[in-house]
Amino acid sequence: MSVRFELDYEDVRKLEEKLSKIPQDVEKLINETLHTFGVREVEDAIITRIPVSKKSKKHAKNSRPIRSTTFNLGFEVKPKRPYWYLVFPDQALGTSVEEVPHEFMREGMDARTDRILEEINRQVDRLLEEEF
DSSP: OOEEEEOOHHHHHHHHHHHHTOOSOHHHHHHHHIIIIIHHHHHHHHHHHOOOOSSSSOOGGGSOOEEEEEETTEEEEEEOGGGGGGHHHHHTOGGGTTSOOOOHHHHHHHHHHHHHHHHHHHHHHHHHHHHO
């Protein structure tokens, strides 16, 4: 279970005109924004959606249970090894089969995608202002 954020052609096409005006390494700017701002935003959005069981134990929601892997123009967020069980409530598997899937991984990513793209646009606009 994981969710991935990747810029697709349509996302980049919308930025294309701005990007062509910047002489710097735009790919580096986008990666820096995704790998810092984007990862933090998505991780926070996922964690706030993780359900808490009624059992008296240390809950994943309070334990920073996810990790991110970054790659060129994207990143992937998934549970850390001790929290792989989060797949069960997320997708209504195993002991959660009678319940509705929570889909907190996908919902967390979806909730922040627009914000991430807005931040990329903001960073590009900032560079354009510095250039002109």
